[in-house]
Amino acid sequence: MSRTDAVTRILFEAFGAAEVRLFYLLGYTAIAIFCYGVYVQIRKYRRGAALKLEGGLWARFGAMLSSVLSHRTIDRRDRGAGGAHRLIFYGFMLLFAGTATITLEYDILEPLFGIRFWHGEFYLVFSLVLDVAGVALIAGLVYMMYRRGWMRLPKLDYARPDRVSGDPDFERPQYRREDWAFLWLLLIIACTGYVLEAARLVWLQGRTDVWDTRWWSPVGALLAEGLRSLGLGDHGGGVLRHSLWWFHGLIALILIALIPYTKVKHIFTSAASLMVRDPLAAQRLPRVPDSQAEAGAAKITDFNWKQLLNLDACTKCGRCHEACPARAVGAPLSPRDVILSLREFAQATLESGAVPAAAELDVHGKAPGQVAMETLWSCRTCMACVEICPVAVEHVPIIVQMRRKLVEDGAMDPLLTKTLQTIHKTGNSFGESKRKRGAWSKALPFPVKDARKEPVDVLWFVGDYASFDPRNQKVSQIFASLLHEAGIDFGILYDGESNAGNDVRRVGEEGLYEVLAAANVTALSNASFKSVVTTDPHSFNTIRNEYPDFGGKFEIQHYTTLVKRLFAEKRLQVTRPLKYRVTFHDPCHLGRFNKGYDAPRELLALLGCELVEMGRCKANSFCCGAGGGRIWIPDPVGSEKPAQNRMKEAAAIPGLEVYVVSCPKDLTMFEDALKTTGNEGKFVVRELIELIREAVP
Amino acid sequence: MKILVAVKQVAALDEDFAIRGDGRDVDPDFLIRDLNEWDDFSLEEAVKIKEGRSEPVEVVVVSVGSDEVDESLRKCLAKGADRAIRVWDSGVEGSDSIAIARVLAAVARREAPQMLFAGVQSSDQSFASTGIATASFLGWPHAAVVSSLTYSPGAQSAVFRRELEGGLLHEVEIQCPAVLTIQLGINTPRYASLRSIKQAAAKPIEVLSLADVSLGAADVGEAGSLSRVRRMYVPDKGRAQLIAGDAARQAARLAEIIREFKGAGA
Numbered sequence: 001m002s003r004t005d006a007v008t009r010i011l012f013e014a015f016g017a018a019e020v021r022l023f024y025l026l027g028y029t030a031i032a033i034f035c036y037g038v039y040v041q042i043r044k045y046r047r048g049a050a051l052k053l054e055g056g057l058w059a060r061f062g063a064m065l066s067s068v069l070s071h072r073t074i075d076r077r078d079r080g081a082g083g084a085h086r087l088i089f090y091g092f093m094l095l096f097a098g099t100a101t102i103t104l105e106y107d108i109l110e111p112l113f114g115i116r117f118w119h120g121e122f123y124l125v126f127s128l129v130l131d132v133a134g135v136a137l138i139a140g141l142v143y144m145m146y147r148r149g150w151m152r153l154p155k156l157d158y159a160r161p162d163r164v165s166g167d168p169d170f171e172r173p174q175y176r177r178e179d180w181a182f183l184w185l186l187l188i189i190a191c192t193g194y195v196l197e198a199a200r201l202v203w204l205q206g207r208t209d210v211w212d213t214r215w216w217s218p219v220g221a222l223l224a225e226g227l228r229s230l231g232l233g234d235h236g237g238g239v240l241r242h243s244l245w246w247f248h249g250l251i252a253l254i255l256i257a258l259i260p261y262t263k264v265k266h267i268f269t270s271a272a273s274l275m276v277r278d279p280l281a282a283q284r285l286p287r288v289p290d291s292q293a294e295a296g297a298a299k300i301t302d303f304n305w306k307q308l309l310n311l312d313a314c315t316k317c318g319r320c321h322e323a324c325p326a327r328a329v330g331a332p333l334s335p336r337d338v339i340l341s342l343r344e345f346a347q348a349t350l351e352s353g354a355v356p357a358a359a360e361l362d363v364h365g366k367a368p369g370q371v372a373m374e375t376l377w378s379c380r381t382c383m384a385c386v387e388i389c390p391v392a393v394e395h396v397p398i399i400v401q402m403r404r405k406l407v408e409d410g411a412m413d414p415l416l417t418k419t420l421q422t423i424h425k426t427g428n429s430f431g432e433s434k435r436k437r438g439a440w441s442k443a444l445p446f447p448v449k450d451a452r453k454e455p456v457d458v459l460w461f462v463g464d465y466a467s468f469d470p471r472n473q474k475v476s477q478i479f480a481s482l483l484h485e486a487g488i489d490f491g492i493l494y495d496g497e498s499n500a501g502n503d504v505r506r507v508g509e510e511g512l513y514e515v516l517a518a519a520n521v522t523a524l525s526n527a528s529f530k531s532v533v534t535t536d537p538h539s540f541n542t543i544r545n546e547y548p549d550f551g552g553k554f555e556i557q558h559y560t561t562l563v564k565r566l567f568a569e570k571r572l573q574v575t576r577p578l579k580y581r582v583t584f585h586d587p588c589h590l591g592r593f594n595k596g597y598d599a600p601r602e603l604l605a606l607l608g609c610e611l612v613e614m615g616r617c618k619a620n621s622f623c624c625g626a627g628g629g630r631i632w633i634p635d636p637v638g639s640e641k642p643a644q645n646r647m648k649e650a651a652a653i654p655g656l657e658v659y660v661v662s663c664p665k666d667l668t669m670f671e672d673a674l675k676t677t678g679n680e681g682k683f684v685v686r687e688l689i690e691l692i693r694e695a696v697p
Numbered sequence: 698m699k700i701l702v703a704v705k706q707v708a709a710l711d712e713d714f715a716i717r718g719d720g721r722d723v724d725p726d727f728l729i730r731d732l733n734e735w736d737d738f739s740l741e742e743a744v745k746i747k748e749g750r751s752e753p754v755e756v757v758v759v760s761v762g763s764d765e766v767d768e769s770l771r772k773c774l775a776k777g778a779d780r781a782i783r784v785w786d787s788g789v790e791g792s793d794s795i796a797i798a799r800v801l802a803a804v805a806r807r808e809a810p811q812m813l814f815a816g817v818q819s820s821d822q823s824f825a826s827t828g829i830a831t832a833s834f835l836g837w838p839h840a841a842v843v844s845s846l847t848y849s850p851g852a853q854s855a856v857f858r859r860e861l862e863g864g865l866l867h868e869v870e871i872q873c874p875a876v877l878t879i880q881l882g883i884n885t886p887r888y889a890s891l892r893s894i895k896q897a898a899a900k901p902i903e904v905l906s907l908a909d910v911s912l913g914a915a916d917v918g919e920a921g922s923l924s925r926v927r928r929m930y931v932p933d934k935g936r937a938q939l940i941a942g943d944a945a946r947q948a949a950r951l952a953e954i955i956r957e958f959k960g961a962g963a
Binding site: 288295407408410412414417420421424425426432433434435436509510511512514515 | 711712713729731885887888890891892893894895
């Protein structure tokens with residue numbers, strides 16, 4: 001045996017047989033506690049509704065692995081946390097893998113097959129790697145402690161906007177205690193590991209196989225030198241090693257046992273959540289199966305297992321809390337707290353041996369764990385929360401499913417009730433006669449084809465706002481002229497078109513959505529066209545992502561894509577470049593929902609505009625407040641509206657001339673907010689179509 | 698224990714409309730139909746009474762009309778009515794509110810409810826007479842424009858309030874069975890989700906003929922009515938005109954118009 005072959009990890013050396021047995025007993029106990037906890041969690045998820053996932057398991061696994069290993073989602077909008085988590089993650093994983101391989105050899109391979117690999121050079125390199133991993137882990141933990149303790153990040157404040165001070169679940173100090181306990185526990189495990197290593201070196205300093213290779217564990221060796229200089233001898237080192245061994249081992253076992261019962265479980269739940277992620281979670285809401293007696297989620301068990309898993313995946317990182325436009329203007333909603341409330345509710349009801357009676361499973365209300373209707377109605381379904389969540393929690397479908405129950409009960413603003421009735425009766429939210437839907441086109445010097453009666457190349461799905469709102473009618477007329485001048489063969493459905501239903505669905509009126517979608521799918525199917533275009537991102541989203549579920553598969557583009565092509569093909573040409581200093585507001589349904597970030601920006605560049613981005617742009621665009629049917633619900637008097645909040649952001653851009661939008665609802669919301677924030681006269685709000693007209697006179 | 702609620706499907710004018718060939722009504726092609734607004738409140742009042750009780754209370758809605766009315770009845774069923782009755786016979790066409798009341802009274806005799814609710818009026822005709830006329834045919838006590846109601850199903854009487862001029866409230870006790878016409882604002886009508894309307898398709902709508910309620914052809918239509926629509930029309934507009942010219946010419950023209958207006962012989 002060569003010199004290095006003798007070098008190996010000192011494991012149970014100098015332990016009596018009883019002591020080793022005791023350790024194994026404790027180890028198995030910890031594993032048993034862990035397994036029982038896992039069983040309780042899985043039983044909890046299985047108590048949710050059934051759901052069949054689309055797509056292959058391996059593809060999902062691969063996508064999850066790529067997110068986890070790259071830390072891509074954790075890095076977003078918080079590089080510090082991402083970097084520190086990466087150190088902790090890789091540090092922990094390496095140390096865990098190290099311990100696991102020791103077990104593999106010591107308890108499985110060697111006793112069963114006589115295979116030993118845990119010695120020699122392999123051991124030394126391994127020892128070095130683990131020492132470095134420990135440093136990474138400690139560095140990450142220390143940064144996280146600094147972040148929690150000193151950075152005072154508002155997103156890490158657990159005070160809830162949907163509760164008031166004094167409510168039992170207002171601040172939830174237990175979360176803060178758990179956060180700190182987790183950090184300290186890991187830090188103590190890591191630090192005692194080093195001291196233990198150092199003590200072992202001092203204890204065995206007389207053995208050359210140990211002492212001569214000590215610098216392969218540089219941190220341990222350094223500490224050992226320190227201990228020796230403090231006067232620790234080999235006997236003292238042996239005593240210290242023995243007691244620290246037990247201390248380190250016990251808290252490590254405690255950590256393992258606690259995983260399924262504490263936030264530590266995010267190691268599994270977050271990864272699993274990423275694996276079952278639906279990339280169209282907010283864009284394509286779930287259907288209500290005909291067999292389902294009640295629409296929407298009334299009880300905690302009405303959520304499917306994946307949603308219950310989502311609740312447990314949340315790591316309280318606060319990114320959704322920070323991104324939510326409702327929360328930003330002081331509405332009683334934080335997506336984080338909806339998730340945490342329901343998580344607490346699921347824990348209290350679904351982790352016990354038997355599922356409680358249905359009456360105790362009601363998730364609607366104001367008691368701890370329940371979600372209030374004011375909270376649910378505050379949501380704009382803008383998808384900011386879903387988009388930024390690093391662990392693929394899908395808040396929007398959860399909120400909409402709960403709203404479906406509120407709609408069923410009629411628990412909503414009277415004006416919203418009225419609007420839904422109006423849409424049912426007239427097919428539009430303006431309460432106008434169906435016959436007037438195409439009336440805006442009468443002012444044009446050319447006729448707009450009726451796509452119900454003759455074939456067209458491009459069918460323009462106009463949408464409610466662009467059809468009926470007087471300000472937006474002007475934009476529709478300009479767009480029609482541009483299409484006409486570019487020689488596009490286009491037509492509209494006139495009164496054959498109904499409200500597209502995007503927002504009706506997000507309100508939670510699924511039955512009405514089904515009626516609207518069916519009517520439009522029929523109208524579109526009966527027309528002859530090559531592709532659909534729309535100026536309305538809301539219609540765009542539902543036709544593109546949701547109509548396929550209702551038998552309507554149509555090729556659809558937002559007008560920015562079509563116009564970009566018209567410029568590329570020289571069918572439209574900029575003859576009067578604009579020199580405006582502009583900013584662009586990404587509509588939720590074009591940007592975040594459908595990733596249409598580039599076409600409007602390329603058009604602005606083409607027009608000659610100087611684009612200055614707002615801080616919150618593209619994926620982080622700030623909702624105008626109209627989404628999710630909120631355009632039909634008045635905002636509380638006296639509170640800031642999301643559109644006003646946004647106007648202030650735009651007004652901070654020096655020399656801004658035009659605030660550019662490309663969504664009919666945005667035009668309405670922001671022209672109003674421009675006035676109410678006192679910015680009228682400083683800059684103007686324009687639909688991109690209007691700027692194109694100016695540059696293409 | 699049963700409450701009967703009389704409802705009507707009303708018509709609203711669409712953007713452009715035309716008068717029917719006989720000049721006595723609007724061409725039905727230009728009408729948008731919906732449940733009468735007042736009936737939302739009277740139905741809600743009945744359903745609230747039903748929901749507030751542990752013993753069973755049956756809420757039955759009744760309407761007179763063709764199968765077009767089923768859509769509105771289904772909405773009522775979605776909002777909590779247990780059963781719907783629709784009476785129809787082509788002879789009903791042309792009935793005034795009195796003839797309709799005769800039909801409703803016949804249904805009430807058949808159903809024998811403890812209480813009959815109707816809306817104060819219909820938003821399209823605004824006669825405000827159907828409910829009260831029904832009470833008259835039945836010989837039941839009645840009250841109009843009820844804005845608040847305390848009624849315990851099965852009780853011998855009910856107490857209601859009516860709003861009078863000058864902010865006065867009128868509190869009245871009435872013997873049951875009675876007919877009450879319900880005013881807007883007495884409650885907050887619930888929303889019937891499209892899903893619940895769809896599911897209400899499973900609840901029965903009973904279609905009755907005149908014979909089923911022991912009425913004959915002479916009881917309805919113009920024969921059974923006390924009034925008859927002569928014509929329906931849009932009054933002439935734009936009767937103002939600007940007289941051009943100098944003062945003398947304007948005065949002359951004015952005198953001419955006055956003479957024309959007073960007629961020959963003035």
